Amino acid sequence: MKTESEIISKLKQHSSLTPSKWRENAEWRITNKSWLRYSQMIAMMMLDKMEELGLTQKAVAERMGCSQQYISRVLKGTENLSIETIAKIESALDLQILDSVAIAR
Structure with a gap:
């Protein structure tokens, strides 16, 4: 048996x-x-829609005019998103995020 030290x-x-x-x-x-909590809900909505549309992070980044690395951070659910960014996500993925988040609350 081994000693404590x-x-x-x-x-x-x-x-x-x-x-x-x-x-x-x-x-x-x-x-x-x-x-x-909101950031994670948005990330899940994005992932579901990306899967439905068959889009990659790179394709979403191109639609939003940002980098794939930024999309990766957003999809981790820990990015503090501005309303401008949320609007870009809505446009790029044809989502209604702000209405959905308000209803979920």
């Missing part, structure tokens, strides 16, 4: 050299909970 030594060998950002990420999610 052997176990601690083994654990230290496998620990990360960089500190975990778990706490900061959790606090950020709690602080931004209200708008994150």
Whole structure:
């Protein structure tokens, strides 16, 4: 049976050299909970519509005049979207987001 110091030594060998950002990420999610819920709902609506239309992130980005990387961030559901961006998403995917979000609330 291993001693406590052997176990601690083994654990230290496998620990990360960089500190975990778990706490900061959790606090950020709690602080931004209200708008994150909407962002996640919009991301799900986008993903459903993209699947229905057979569109890739790149195709949506072209329709919106932005980068594929930005679309990727939006689809993660953690992007704080402006009304202008929401309007562009609605136009690019023929969606009614603002009406749907207001009804869902």
